[in-house]
Amino acid sequence: MATEQKPDSGRRVVVALGVFLALYIASIMAGWPQRATDRIATKQNESVAMQQGQAGDKLLAGATTGCPPLWMILPFAILLVSIAVLPLIPHTSHWWDSNLHKFCVAGGLGLLSLAFYLLMDRQPVVGHWPVDYIADPAIKGLNWHVSGTILSNSMLNEYVPFIVLLFSLYTITSGIRIDGDLRAHPLTNTTFLAVGIVLAS
Numbered sequence: 001m002a003t004e005q006k007p008d009s010g011r012r013v014v015v016a017l018g019v020f021l022a023l024y025i026a027s028i029m030a031g032w033p034q035r036a037t038d039r040i041a042t043k044q045n046e047s048v049a050m051q052q053g054q055a056g057d058k059l060l061a062g063a064t065t066g067c068p069p070l071w072m073i074l075p076f077a078i079l080l081v082s083i084a085v086l087p088l089i090p091h092t093s094h095w096w097d098s099n100l101h102k103f104c105v106a107g108g109l110g111l112l113s114l115a116f117y118l119l120m121d122r123q124p125v126v127g128h129w130p131v132d133y134i135a136d137p138a139i140k141g142l143n144w145h146v147s148g149t150i151l152s153n154s155m156l157n158e159y160v161p162f163i164v165l166l167f168s169l170y171t172i173t174s175g176i177r178i179d180g181d182l183r184a185h186p187l188t189n190t191t192f193l194a195v196g197i198v199l200a201s
Contacts, residue, residue, distance in 0.1 A: 014182070017191045024198055040131050072116055075109035118147040125149050129157040161200045168196025 086096040125135045127149040135149035
């Protein structure tokens with residue numbers, strides 16, 4: 001009785017990751033991301049120059065980031081105190097065990113900080129994603145552009161790359177076991193690290 005051969009899907013995953021990395025390197029060598037970034041930066045500079053009546057490059061070079069008032073560190077301080085104290089209080093320790101409750105506390109305090117930029121801040125903010133640009137506050141009404149810039153700075157430019165890097169490091173180096181038919185091999189580990197480095201940077 002012939003036994004059916006199981007395809008080596010582990011090799012396919014490594015090959016797919018290698019192809020992805022090769023395509024990424026080829027696109028960089030061809031200059032595609034650089035050209036796209038230049039187009040975005042040119043469009044942003046033209047928009048800033050039209051709004052301000054100045055050269056966009058000069059405005060970008062001389063941009064200053066508005067500093068929030070000192071009382072705006074309260075949400076962060078409350079979050080730190082919550083993490084440190086709520087698990088120790090008998091009435092709140094069981095409530096704090098739920099990840100949903102932790103998310104609600106952190107998300108609520110984050111929204112409170114974001115509300116400052118939406119409602120009160122009147123300073124231009126430097127955006128960093130996908131390229132550096134200036135987010136000017138609204139003359140009247142809500143500062144959607146400024147608050148969106150703050151959110152994209154924190155999420156797309158800081159949080160997501162950091163989480164991808166942490167996931168790569170924990171997976172490769174700290175003994176987290178991932179079940180599957182992918183064979184442990186130095187080439188496999190190196191490929192995972194290479195993809196994590198590319199995504200994190």
